């Protein structure tokens with residue numbers, strides 16, 4: 001096996017960007033106004049997250065949250081809140097995650113797979129716990145994943161220090177050259193490369209074009225990983 005550990009981004013790497021932008025985000029956006037308006041009756045977790053925005057006026061709070069989503073801000077409070085709201089959609093069966101079949105195979109095949117996404121760890125576990133099967137069923141591939149990292153546990157994905165922290169957490173601080181990080185975002189790859197991690201640029205339908213694509217090792221599928 002070429003790499004001792006794989007660290008995988010989610011959006012644009014193991015599932016299409018369209019799933020996040022056209023399913024997950026709209027589901028959340030549709031729920032925000034009613035959740036904010038009825039915040040007193042929400043779970044303690046949601047109440048606590050809403051209070052962390054420090055905006056008391058409900059209309060202003062809704063507008064703020066919706067603005068963060070529209071701008072695709074990787075805000076740590078927003079990202080946690082989204083996970084709790086998506087939970088309902090996953091458990092009702094309304095949301096199933098279209099993880100690429102070759103990504104599922106890679107995750108099942110490789111013994112040391114870790115996830116690092118801006119989506120919260122809670123949201124990551126929901127996604128991998130409700131993967132769309134070819135027969136319309138929902139598959140849980142969490143047992144195949146060794147660990148999860150997000151911007152709360154490890155920091156922003158464009159900061160090199162986040163990758164140092166992950167290397168330490170997965171016991172690979174002395175062997176970054178044995179770790180492969182896959183992402184569709186070259187800024188994330190550049191940050192990981194700074195600490196010696198090997199990087200791979202995911203090229204998938206719907207991903208943003210990367211003008212300097214030839215500077216990266218590219219993967220259009222994960223059959224060889």
Ligand SMILES: CSCCC(=O)C(=O)COP(=O)(O)O
Nearest residue numbers: 009010011117118119123124
């Ligand atoms: C649990 S994935 C939800 C997707 C999401 O909220 C997001 O911001 C995707 O970011 P990524 O780092 O996976 O590109």
Ligand SMILES: [Mg+2]
Nearest residue numbers: 009011012184
């Ligand atoms: Mg991504």
